[in-house]
Amino acid sequence: MKVKEKVAVIGAGSWGTALAMVLADNGHEVRLWAHNEARIKEINEQHTNQQYLPDIKLPANIKGYSSLKEALAGVEQVILAVPTKAIREVLGLMKECQEQPLVIVHVSKGIEPNTLLRISEMIEEEMPDGLYKDIVVLSGPSHAEEVSLRHPTTVTVSSKNMAAAELIQDLFMNQHFRVYTNADLIGVEIGGALKNIIALAAGISDGLGYGDNAKAALITRGLAEIARLGTKMGANPLTFSGLTGIGDLIVTCTSVHSRNWRAGNMLGKGHKLEEVLDKMGMVVEGVRTTKAAHQLSDKYEVNMPITDALYQILFQDQDPKAAVDELMARMKKREMEDLVNIHSETLTEE
Known part of the structure; x- marks a missing residue:
């Protein structure tokens, strides 16, 4: 009872x-x-x-x-x-x-x-x-x-x-x-906050008319960014494969209920940030969090290309399509490199 x-x-x-x-x-x-x-x-x-x-x-x-x-x-x-x-x-x-x-x-x-x-x-x-x-x-x-x-x-x-x-x-x-x-307070808070950045990016991708391939890439590579930064800040990397990591990313990046996705979608369709925020009528946490995450990536020297691209769109008037094109043209790298690095850093700290 x-x-x-x-x-x-x-x-x-x-x-x-x-x-x-x-x-x-x-x-x-x-x-x-x-x-x-x-x-x-x-x-x-x-x-x-x-x-x-x-x-x-x-x-x-x-x-x-x-x-x-x-x-x-x-x-x-x-x-x-x-x-x-x-x-x-x-x-x-x-x-x-x-x-x-x-x-x-x-x-x-x-x-x-x-x-x-x-x-x-x-x-x-x-x-x-x-x-x-x-x-x-x-x-x-x-x-x-x-x-x-x-x-x-x-x-x-x-x-x-x-x-x-x-x-x-x-x-x-x-x-x-x-x-x-979940005993990982840092990971739970970081995962919940940073997923809003990726949801904004997913909305932009949909607003530009790109398909599920692009969104799947944003979600998975976005998760790698969240895990890189979160681990540097002291989180358990396993947290990001749970509810406040991949779970929150899926629901926020794929649903019209998500105000961050809706805001990104309008940005992708050519609306300016001030206009988007005015139309939403509710707080879009991802906008403010993008600024904080950009500062955190500098502080912890963590590579966060999706966050950087979104920061340029929101605060430096970068064209959304040009920002996506720059992301796709980045230098080649191995997919598992991030996971190996995160695992190695965790073992070193232990």
């Missing part, structure tokens, strides 16, 4: 709302917080969130809050479901009104440009030790639209404290939403 908890979900976008539904299905008392009072009124009176999850009926045990203090009252676990760029601001608000140390579960996928911090590191930097018990990341191949329809979904949770990861595994897991644990 699962213990029923009071859980706060901070951020009533598509992903925060979908995860609130999972928690509500498990019988928990769910407090869903957002700045937008009209959205909170809709959640409480209509039990819908039409802007983000059209035509989905929310469980009655999800209650919307516009007061963060009220949302956090008496809870021990908080789900942080806001874009990477908003995390520091929201943590600042939480520090002012929370009553007790919290288990903070972040579910966003990004890296902060310039500081080059993963989200768990941002939380550690912003929150004094006495204000959080543990930090957990939840990540994996998961479209909010499908989770809200209770389609089968599988994700991973990770933490420096695996007991905390197991606590969150129990909090979320049900017959529709399967949760694994």
